[in-house]
Amino acid sequence: MVEKQHKVSFTSALRVWHLTKNTRSMPWKEISDPYRIWLSEIILQQTRVEQGLSYYHNFISNFPTVKDLADAADERVFKLWEGLGYYSRCRNLMATARYISNELDGQFPSDHQGLLALKGVGPYTAAAIGSFAFNLPLAVLDGNVFRVLARCFGIDTAIDSSKGKTAFRELAEQLLDKDNPALHNQSMMDLGAVVCSPRKPDCPNCPLQGICQANAQEKWDMYPVKQQKIQVKQRFLYYLLLDYKGERLVRERTGKDIWQHLFEFILKETDEPVAPEELMRMDFWDMPASYGGKGLAQLTDEVRHILTHQRIHSRLLLVKVDKKIQVEGYTWKKPDELNQLAFPRLISRFLEIL
Numbered sequence: 001m002v003e004k005q006h007k008v009s010f011t012s013a014l015r016v017w018h019l020t021k022n023t024r025s026m027p028w029k030e031i032s033d034p035y036r037i038w039l040s041e042i043i044l045q046q047t048r049v050e051q052g053l054s055y056y057h058n059f060i061s062n063f064p065t066v067k068d069l070a071d072a073a074d075e076r077v078f079k080l081w082e083g084l085g086y087y088s089r090c091r092n093l094m095a096t097a098r099y100i101s102n103e104l105d106g107q108f109p110s111d112h113q114g115l116l117a118l119k120g121v122g123p124y125t126a127a128a129i130g131s132f133a134f135n136l137p138l139a140v141l142d143g144n145v146f147r148v149l150a151r152c153f154g155i156d157t158a159i160d161s162s163k164g165k166t167a168f169r170e171l172a173e174q175l176l177d178k179d180n181p182a183l184h185n186q187s188m189m190d191l192g193a194v195v196c197s198p199r200k201p202d203c204p205n206c207p208l209q210g211i212c213q214a215n216a217q218e219k220w221d222m223y224p225v226k227q228q229k230i231q232v233k234q235r236f237l238y239y240l241l242l243d244y245k246g247e248r249l250v251r252e253r254t255g256k257d258i259w260q261h262l263f264e265f266i267l268k269e270t271d272e273p274v275a276p277e278e279l280m281r282m283d284f285w286d287m288p289a290s291y292g293g294k295g296l297a298q299l300t301d302e303v304r305h306i307l308t309h310q311r312i313h314s315r316l317l318l319v320k321v322d323k324k325i326q327v328e329g330y331t332w333k334k335p336d337e338l339n340q341l342a343f344p345r346l347i348s349r350f351l352e353i354l
């Protein structure tokens with residue numbers, strides 16, 4: 001339990017900083033429209049603000065209301081999401097927009113349980129929407145807030161342990177300014193983002209420096225503590241892009257793997273890296289040498305693509321063909337049709353370098 005005096009010092013220092021020094025501006029701040037707040041929070045899950053901003057503006061200009069988003073075709077929404085990654089967020093976005101538009105008459109739930117029941121909305125997002133849109137007394141707990149609390153209170157319990165999660169949640173709730181949860185939550189998140197940053201905290205300009213234990217011990221780099229190392233899987237994905245006068249052979253990804261519902265070219269996945277000479281051989285792709293390739297093959301350098309739990313090593317072989325051969329599961333698409341399809345960022349990177 002935090003001492004009352006400590007809580008008052010913490011909360012008031014934070015509020016004064018927010019009102020006098022916090023200049024971090026974002027288009028979804030200081031608004032109470034739950035649709036815009038929800039949209040921004042879903043876009044910002046696992047995405048940096050700088051990257052998410054243009055996506056937010058694009059979504060708002062294409063879909064000004066939750067009904068506009070609910071009524072849009074899947075392909076159009078996927079296309080706008082292209083490059084942002086973590087496509088399960090996009091699928092949840094569509095499901096929730098349709099649920100709110102069709103089942104809740106376009107009205108977002110205004111209570112904690114109702115928000116938590118939305119697909120893709122966990123405790124953090126529910127607290128953000130609840131406090132920013134409906135002024136509910138819910139404390140947000142994201143990576144920025146964990147870091148500020150761990151450092152300020154010198155907590156060495158791992159933030160990814162169940163004990164740590166409970167302790168940090170209780171602490172965040174105790175510190176919450178229940179008269180103004182929106183302002184309090186925004187200040188916590190902004191302080192973590194612009195002052196108490198992961199590698200270079202600006203302690204001399206921090207409103208909490210007088211009560212911060214990490215600052216007193218000069219040990220800010222010790223906090224927060226994590227127990228788990230993420231297991232990273234190495235994957236080797238090789239693509240064959242057949243091009244017939246601008247038309248290309250593609251398929252939609254299905255199944256439970258990454259990039260569900262996005263499009264890709266002919267894929268071979270291997271357990272080990274494959275040498276460039278091997279990739280240039282047509283039998284590697286299960287294609288006879290006489291399949292119509294004009295010998296204008298172009299192989300890219302290896303591109304590495306990083307996902308949270310996967311490191312992908314990939315190359316793409318482009319071959320211009322003089323007839324449209326059929327490959328099971330793949331279809332030919334004309335250039336204007338290709339422009340409508342959403343591809344994983346890895347494939348877009350290949351198309352940029354070809």
Ligand code: SF4
Binds near residue numbers: 195202207209
């Ligand atoms: S004093 Fe430094 S370490 Fe402590 S909360 Fe502020 S920026 Fe973070």
